[in-house]
Amino acid sequence: MxxxxxxxxxxxxxxxxxxxxxxxxxxxxxxxxxxxxxxxxxxxxxxxxxxxxxxxxxxxxxxxxxIMTDEQRKAQEAKKIAAKENAWYKKWSKKLTKAQPIEAEGEIILDHNYDGIRELDNSLPPWWVYGFYITIIFSVIYLAKYHVFGGDNQTEEYEQAMAQAKIEIEEYKKTAKDLIDASTVELLTDAGDLNAGKSIFQTNCVACHMADGGGGIGPNLTDTYWILGGGIKNVFRTISEGGRDGKGMVAWKQTLKPSEVAQVASYVLSMEGTTPANPKDPEGEIWTPEEE
CATH class of the missing domain: 1.10.287 (Helix Hairpins)
Known part of the structure; x- marks a missing residue:
């Protein structure tokens, strides 16, 4: 040991x-x-x-x-036993239970006998008594708060908590840009976001759309014609999920973060109305903001 x-x-x-x-x-x-x-x-x-x-x-x-003598061993064992009997947890146990030692049970044994089974007249344990008093105090406070002074019931507290949670979620979304999707994305107009979108476009998109957006393998991005719909939500969805099956643009959601897709989509929309060097013929249909 x-x-x-x-x-x-x-x-x-x-x-x-x-x-x-x-x-x-x-x-x-x-x-x-x-x-x-x-x-x-x-x-x-x-x-x-x-x-x-x-x-x-x-x-x-x-x-x-x-080298210890028998007397010294006995004295040491006696000290150990005394230390165990006087341990703090045993003292607390006695205070919390008020249990009578076996030697004193004869003083509290009751007279009646059931098939040899005798009953002790022990006092209630203090921990139980104190707990009972606490429940009484709690019940009085509960009664006063909710049935006398009209405190909020569980339904009202739940509704208040949910309302507060919605406020906190909206505040969190303002700083958590990568939680956006095609249904919640908004057009970015800040110069920093547009410059970031331009950098992403020049790295990943110029091979198909040209640096000025005039189009090559991909369609012209400077006119008002769109194959899968214009506007920030449609463009975000197209970049994220990809174009037409078999012949459209690949999905970029595995490569770009949602915040980056929003930035490059906003930059693409900022190119509308510009004059590319060699614009490709329009493809798709004219799209107006009211259609989004």
Whole structure:
């Protein structure tokens, strides 16, 4: 048992040293013992020293036990028993239960006898009595709040919580740009968003639509004709989900984030009405904002 406790101490202290090293040493995304091998060496040496100390202390205790007289052993055992009897948890147990010791049960045993079964007249445990008093106090407060002073009932509290949650969700959506989809996206007009959309367009779209949007393999993006519908929602959906099956644009949702799709879609719409160098003939149908 003592050896097991020693093993636990060594493991626990070594683990604390390891956690402290991980917390205090800035090792980036990698664990400290990988980024800095000397940390592993230090922890290993520390554990070896701990094991040595435990072995030395255990040996000294064994030696002390070997040279101890019978009287000293008895005195030590008596101290251990007294310490267990006076332990704080036993004192608390007595206070919370008021249980009578077996030796004193004769004083509280009742007279009636049922097939040899006798009953003790124990006091109610204080923890139970205090809990009962707390329920009485709670019931009085509950009655006063909800039936006298008209506090909100569960339905009203639920409705208030849901209303507050909707407000918080809307506030969160304002900063969580990647939660948008084709049904919630809005046209971006900020210069920073349009410049970001232009950069994405020049990296991924010019091969088919040309740098000025005049069209090549893909359609002209500067006129008012659209194959799958214009407007920010339709353009966002087309970029994200792809064009016509078999001959349209590939879906970019696996490559671009929703916020990036919104940026490039807004940039594409900003090109409408510009004059490309070699515009491709219109494709699709004229689209007006009222159709979205």
């Amino acid at each position: 003592k050896s097991f406790a020693s093993y636990l101490r060594v493991i626990a202290i070594s683990a604390l040293v390891f956690i402290a090293a991980e917390y205090l040493i800035d090792s980036g995304d990698k664990p400290a013992f990988i980024e800095y091998p000397m940390v592993s060496v230090f922890i290993l040496l520390f554990a070896i020293i701990l094991i040595g100390i435990e072995i030395m202390v255990g040996s000294m205790n064994s030696l002390a036990d070997a």
